[in-house]
Amino acid sequence: MNNSEYISEYRNYHSYMRTLCGSFQDLDHPDNMSRIVEGNCFIPPTNVIETDKFYSVQMAMPGYKREELRLTVENDVLSINADPSVKIDCVRQVHREEFYKNTFHCSLLLPENIHDDRIDAEYSNGILCILIPKTKKPVMITKEIYIK
Numbered sequence: 001m002n003n004s005e006y007i008s009e010y011r012n013y014h015s016y017m018r019t020l021c022g023s024f025q026d027l028d029h030p031d032n033m034s035r036i037v038e039g040n041c042f043i044p045p046t047n048v049i050e051t052d053k054f055y056s057v058q059m060a061m062p063g064y065k066r067e068e069l070r071l072t073v074e075n076d077v078l079s080i081n082a083d084p085s086v087k088i089d090c091v092r093q094v095h096r097e098e099f100y101k102n103t104f105h106c107s108l109l110l111p112e113n114i115h116d117d118r119i120d121a122e123y124s125n126g127i128l129c130i131l132i133p134k135t136k137k138p139v140m141i142t143k144e145i146y147i148k
Contacts, residue, residue, distance in 0.1 A: 043106055044128075055114065055132040062126035063101045069128060071121050071145035076110045076138075078119070078130070117141045122148040 047058040061069075061082065070081040084101045110116070115135040122129050128147070 043104060052134075054134055055111070057108065057128075057130040057132065059128040059130075060126065061123075061128055064123070064126075066123045066147050069123060069147055071119075071130065071147060072143065073110070073116050073119055073145060074142040076112065076114070076116065076140060078108045078110055078132075079105065080108070080128070081105050112138050115139050117143065119145050120148075121145050 044059045044061045046060075047056075049056040049058070057078075059080065064082055064084060068082055068084050070079075070083075072079045072081075081104070083103050110132065113134050113136070115133045116139050118133045118139075120131045130145075
């Protein structure tokens with residue numbers, strides 16, 4: 001299979017997934033109702049908002065540092081990775097713990113009508129905000145997205 005055939009098959013698969021599940025489905029964790037998945041892997045609460053000009057993805061991630069987050073886009077899939085660097089070496093007794101700060105990865109299938117090369121991201125006050133502009137002619141690229 002040559003590269004153009006592979007890209008065509010990949011687009012057909014994503015079109016099928018959009019039809020079956022809709023956009024912004026987490027491709028790595030099909031059970032989107034559960035925020036804590038097997039192995040205590042944490043997937044943060046996520047909002048997806050649509051306006052006439054863009055989509056906004058907001059993820060609640062208190063306690064992470066901007067440097068611990070990595071966003072990439074490839075073939076209409078937005079990948080969000082977090083790798084916290086803080087290790088607690090002291091002995092502690094936890095009475096209640098509801099803020100999870102674990103390593104996680106999620107991949108969101110993006111809609112077809114977006115401009116991949118103009119995705120913008122900002123992390124502020126524990127919320128990761130990703131703005132994804134709409135377009136009439138889809139633009140697909142591969143890149144890492146800088147988080148402000």
